[in-house]
Amino acid sequence: MTQPDERVLRLLHLEDNDLDHELVIESLRTDLPWQLEVRRAEDEASFLHELQTFSPHLILSDYALPSYDGLRAFRAAEAHDPFLPFLIVTGAMGEEIAVDTLRQGVTDYILKQRLERLAPSVRRAIAEYDAQRRQEMAEQAVRELNLSLQQRLEEVERLRGVAEAQRQRLEVQAQQLSEALTMQQTFLAETSHELRTPLTALLGYLHRQEREKGPSQTLSDARRVAENMTRLVNDLLQISRGELVQDIEMHFVNLDRLVEQVGRDFQVQARLLDRPLEVLGDPGRLTQVLVNLVGNAVRVCGTPDKVTLEARRSEGFAEVHIIDQGPGVPDEIKPRIFDKFYRGKEAGSAGLGLTIAQQVIIGHDGQIDVVDTPGGGATFRVRLPLLEEEDEVWDAGELAQTDLLE
Numbered sequence: 001m002t003q004p005d006e007r008v009l010r011l012l013h014l015e016d017n018d019l020d021h022e023l024v025i026e027s028l029r030t031d032l033p034w035q036l037e038v039r040r041a042e043d044e045a046s047f048l049h050e051l052q053t054f055s056p057h058l059i060l061s062d063y064a065l066p067s068y069d070g071l072r073a074f075r076a077a078e079a080h081d082p083f084l085p086f087l088i089v090t091g092a093m094g095e096e097i098a099v100d101t102l103r104q105g106v107t108d109y110i111l112k113q114r115l116e117r118l119a120p121s122v123r124r125a126i127a128e129y130d131a132q133r134r135q136e137m138a139e140q141a142v143r144e145l146n147l148s149l150q151q152r153l154e155e156v157e158r159l160r161g162v163a164e165a166q167r168q169r170l171e172v173q174a175q176q177l178s179e180a181l182t183m184q185q186t187f188l189a190e191t192s193h194e195l196r197t198p199l200t201a202l203l204g205y206l207h208r209q210e211r212e213k214g215p216s217q218t219l220s221d222a223r224r225v226a227e228n229m230t231r232l233v234n235d236l237l238q239i240s241r242g243e244l245v246q247d248i249e250m251h252f253v254n255l256d257r258l259v260e261q262v263g264r265d266f267q268v269q270a271r272l273l274d275r276p277l278e279v280l281g282d283p284g285r286l287t288q289v290l291v292n293l294v295g296n297a298v299r300v301c302g303t304p305d306k307v308t309l310e311a312r313r314s315e316g317f318a319e320v321h322i323i324d325q326g327p328g329v330p331d332e333i334k335p336r337i338f339d340k341f342y343r344g345k346e347a348g349s350a351g352l353g354l355t356i357a358q359q360v361i362i363g364h365d366g367q368i369d370v371v372d373t374p375g376g377g378a379t380f381r382v383r384l385p386l387l388e389e390e391d392e393v394w395d396a397g398e399l400a401q402t403d404l405l406e
Helices: 020-033 045-056 070-080 093-103 111-213 215-241 255-266 283-301 353-363 390-403
Strands: 008-014 037-041 058-061 086-090 107-111 253-256 269-272 278-281 307-314 315-323 368-373 376-387
Touching: 008 045, 020 037, 020 111, 020 376, 037 045, 045 070, 045 107, 058 070, 058 111, 070 086, 070 376, 070 390, 086 111, 086 315, 093 107, 107 111, 111 315, 253 255, 253 283, 253 353, 255 269, 255 278, 255 283, 255 307, 278 376, 283 307, 283 315, 307 368, 353 368
Parallel strands: 008 037, 008 058, 058 086, 086 107, 269 307
Antiparallel strands: 253 278, 307 315, 315 376, 368 376
């Protein structure tokens, strides 16, 4: 409803007498502060119709009509709106009947001979109706709020259950992953320890053969391969403990010779586009890197014929490209291919060769990456800083001076 001074009060009057209707309405127009919009019903049918279509704020009803009565009209109005004010305005009513109407829920009763009481009763009834409606609206708002809070609490509880179940699953997966990594590290450590003994014995046999029979290319190559294998086993043991590849001993290295040597060992074509390629590095470690990369390429391709080694100069760097024509490396795998223990779909590998290669190259202030080979396959690129000419001159002069002092 609007405020009292602006309110239009819709009033439904159940009355079959024209004069009584006019007297009642005139009394209210004079004494009420609101504008009145009045509808009149004279029987049950018209009353029920106006009740539904007019939606009154207040009902006034005679107690006795020829074919209808006030109490039946009250029950119809109560069913329509339990809070709707309903006043009986009648010409005569016994005290017992009046009490009975009030007991049944009628708001008030007014005798037609006392219409001065009608306006105050209407004001009181409208005030009570407004209060009841406000209370009902507040209670409804509270009920809706409680329902909303209950639904949110149930959703929070459901989400908490989902989160708890997810947490438990993640804990189980983390535990399984931890156990798998522990088993993998244990396996690598134990395997490395087991391999060191026969490799040490093999190196001893090769040294004895060289002493007894004299040096030869075959024995020299065999000893170098055995030393590389020993270094690889030590690296596996070191990385399985979570340590970085260390013990890099720097020397002047002809990288092109290492490329030729590894190409000969694996029977792959080695193209030296520039030479010499002199770098400062650990020859054993750099050989290990090339062995890892070329060995991987030959294993993936299934034959050395599909693998090529290229060495060249490029902007102050020595570059070695290990080019294969195999299945290639998918784009989604490239960012992870140097991660420790990552094997992708490759079998027969512990997933450490590329990790070791990357750590060695980084230890030499170099770079290593993988790109696609034109026509299909993968190309691993290794870049190492070339020796600057002034460094070579200074080092040669320093060595000559040292020789003179000696």
